[in-house]
Amino acid sequence: MKRRDFLKRIAAAGTATALIPTLRCSRKAPSKPNIIFIMADDLGYNEVGCYGQDKIETPNIDALAKKGMKFTQFYSGAPVCAPARCVLMTGKHTGHAYIRGNDEWRARGDVWDFAKAVDDPHLEGQRPLPANTQTVGKLLQGVGYTTGIVGKWGLGAPLSDGIPNKQGFDFFYGYNCQRQAHTYYPKYLWKNSEKVWLDNPLVVPGTKLDKGADPLDPASYAKFNLKEYSPDLMFKEIVNFVDENQKKPFFMYWATTIPHVALQAPKRWVDYYVKKFGDEKPYLGNKGYFPCRYPHATYAAMVSYLDEHIGLLVKQLKELGIYENTLIFFTSDNGPSYTGGADSEWFRSAAPFRSSADRCKGYVYEGGIREPMIAVWPGKIQPGSTSDFIGAFYDVLPTLCDVSNAPIPKDTDGISFLPTLLGKKQKKHHDFLYWEFPSYGGQQAVRMGNWKGIRRNILKGNLKIELYDLNNDISEEHDVAAEHPDIVKRIEQIMQREHVPPQLDRFKMKALGDI
Numbered sequence: 001m002k003r004r005d006f007l008k009r010i011a012a013a014g015t016a017t018a019l020i021p022t023l024r025c026s027r028k029a030p031s032k033p034n035i036i037f038i039m040a041d042d043l044g045y046n047e048v049g050c051y052g053q054d055k056i057e058t059p060n061i062d063a064l065a066k067k068g069m070k071f072t073q074f075y076s077g078a079p080v081c082a083p084a085r086c087v088l089m090t091g092k093h094t095g096h097a098y099i100r101g102n103d104e105w106r107a108r109g110d111v112w113d114f115a116k117a118v119d120d121p122h123l124e125g126q127r128p129l130p131a132n133t134q135t136v137g138k139l140l141q142g143v144g145y146t147t148g149i150v151g152k153w154g155l156g157a158p159l160s161d162g163i164p165n166k167q168g169f170d171f172f173y174g175y176n177c178q179r180q181a182h183t184y185y186p187k188y189l190w191k192n193s194e195k196v197w198l199d200n201p202l203v204v205p206g207t208k209l210d211k212g213a214d215p216l217d218p219a220s221y222a223k224f225n226l227k228e229y230s231p232d233l234m235f236k237e238i239v240n241f242v243d244e245n246q247k248k249p250f251f252m253y254w255a256t257t258i259p260h261v262a263l264q265a266p267k268r269w270v271d272y273y274v275k276k277f278g279d280e281k282p283y284l285g286n287k288g289y290f291p292c293r294y295p296h297a298t299y300a301a302m303v304s305y306l307d308e309h310i311g312l313l314v315k316q317l318k319e320l321g322i323y324e325n326t327l328i329f330f331t332s333d334n335g336p337s338y339t340g341g342a343d344s345e346w347f348r349s350a351a352p353f354r355s356s357a358d359r360c361k362g363y364v365y366e367g368g369i370r371e372p373m374i375a376v377w378p379g380k381i382q383p384g385s386t387s388d389f390i391g392a393f394y395d396v397l398p399t400l401c402d403v404s405n406a407p408i409p410k411d412t413d414g415i416s417f418l419p420t421l422l423g424k425k426q427k428k429h430h431d432f433l434y435w436e437f438p439s440y441g442g443q444q445a446v447r448m449g450n451w452k453g454i455r456r457n458i459l460k461g462n463l464k465i466e467l468y469d470l471n472n473d474i475s476e477e478h479d480v481a482a483e484h485p486d487i488v489k490r491i492e493q494i495m496q497r498e499h500v501p502p503q504l505d506r507f508k509m510k511a512l513g514d515i
Contacts, residue, residue, distance in 0.1 A: 032145070032405070033249065035403065042260045042337045043258075044335055050374070056304060071372075074392070076369045079368035079437055082103065086129070092412065099507075103126055108157075118187050124157055125176050125177040130162075136396070139407070141168055150237050150238050152178065181257050185230070198233070216293075258303065261337060261339060272301065282294070299342055333371075335370075354366075363443065373391075381421050395415055395416070441458070453488065459510075467484055
C-alpha cells in the first residue's frame with residue numbers, strides 16, 4: 001500500500017511511473033550513512049519559506065529545516081556556477097582552486113553556437129578539471145561509497161578528463177554543459193558518457209515569439225514548453241539510483257538546474273501561481289533565454305516543483321527504511337539571477353541583503369554568495385536547530401570525509417563542521433573566509449569575523465577595499481573603510497596571501513601580480 005501511494009505521488013508530480021523502479025525495503029541499513037547533497041541553481045537566500053520567502057511555497061524544504069539544522073551564515077564558494085562547483089568538489093577556495101570562473105574553453109571553436117554544440121561534443125562543456133584532481137566523489141569512493149551525480153556538472157567537457165565518471169562519480173545523468181542547460185527541454189541529456197536523445201525539437205535559447213504572435217495569448221509560447229522536461233527525467237534517475245543502492249552506502253549529488261533561467265515549468269504549477277498572483281506582464285525575451293507569458297508565476301512554479309520532488313525523495317527514503325541513516329543537505333550554488341525574466345527584487349530573493357542586479361549573482365556581496373543551507377540527519381542533528389557557524393562550500397569536503405571516515409586532504413582550505421551538526425563543541429573555526437572572482441570586473445572578498453572587505457574592478461587596476469560591518473549593515477550599504485584602516489590593512493594582507501596565481505590565463509588578474 002505504501003509503495004503504491006508513493007508511485008501515485010510521483011505521478012501527481014508529473015513524473016511517469018513507467019520508469020520508476022519497484023521499491024524494495026532494505027533489511028539492514030549500511031553502517032556508513034548515505035549522503036544526499038541537494039544544490040539548487042541560482043536560488044537566493046530568501047527564496048524558501050524557512051528563510052523568509054512569503055510568495056513562493058516550499059513546505060518540504062521548510063520541513064527539512066524543522067527536522068534538522070538551518071545555517072544562517074553559510075556561503076557558496078563563488079558567485080557563479082562553475083567555480084562554486086569546483087570549490088564544492090575540491091575543498092579549495094578560489095584563491096587556490098583550478099577553476100575560478102566560468103570558462104567556456106573558446107579555443108575549441110564556436111562554443112556559443114548552441115545548435116552546433118548539440119551535434120558536436122567537441123564544442124560542448126566547460127574547461128575540465130585535471131585528471132589528478134582530488135574530489136569529494138573520489139574520496140568517498142575510496143571508503144566504499146557508490147557515488148552519483150544527477151543534474152548539471154559544468155566542470156569538464158565531454159571527451160575530456162573532467163567528466164563526472166573520471167572525477168569520482170560512478171553514475172552521471174544530466175547536463176554536462178552549462179550552456180546546454182539554458183533550456184529545460186533539451187534535445188538530449190548525458191547518461192555517463194553516452195547521449196540520450198529526447199523527444200524535443202531544437203529550440204535555441206534566445207528564440208523570440210513568432211512574428212505577429214499575441215504576447216498576451218499563452219498559446220503563443222507553446223514552442224517553449226515541449227514534451228520531455230529535463231527535471232522530470234533527472235528525478236526518475238535519482239529515484240532509481242537510491243533504490244538500486246539502498247543496501248550499501250551511497251552519495252547522491254543532486255545538482256538541480258532549478259531555478260536557473262530559462263523560465264519553464266510544469267503547467268499545473270504555473271496555473272497554481274497565476275491564480276495566486278493574478279495576471280502579469282509577459283517577459284518577451286529581451287534579457288535572454290526564452291519569452292514567458294507569466295514570469296513571476298513560472299519562477300515560483302519552478303521552485304515549488306523542486307520542493308515537491310524533495311518531498312517525494314524523503315518519502316522514498318522512508319519507504320525504503322533508510323531515511324534514519326541518511327544525511328541530507330540542501331543549499332544553492334550562488335545568489336539569484338536578474339536575467340531571462342527572473343525578478344529578484346520582486347521576490348526579495350536575497351533579503352535581508354540587497355536583491356539588486358549589482359548585488360546578486362556574479363558579485364561577492366552577501367546577496368551573491370550567502371546561501372540557504374540546511375542539514376538533516378535523524379537521530380544525529382537536533383530538529384529545529386539553528387547554527388551561526390560561518391562556513392563555505394570548501395568546508396563540505398572535510399565534513400563529508402569526517403562523516404564517512406575518509407582521509408581529509410591536507411591541502412583543503414576547509415574545516416569539518418561535523419561537531420556543529422552533531423550539537424557538539426565546534427573547536428575549529430575560520431579566522432576568515434576568502435573569495436576571488438576574475439569576472440564581472442574582477443573581485444576579491446574577505447569575511448573576517450563580522451567585517452567584510454571587498455575589492456571591485458580589479459581588472460581596471462583598482463585595489464581599493466570597501467569595508468562593511470555586517471553586524472550593523474547586513475545589506476552592505478555603508479563603506480566604513482576610512483574609519484577602520486587597521487581592519488582594512490589586515491584584510492589586504494589576507495587578500496595578498498590567499499591569492500595564488502592561477503594556472504589558467506583566463507583567471508589571471510594583472511593588478512594582483514599575475515603574469
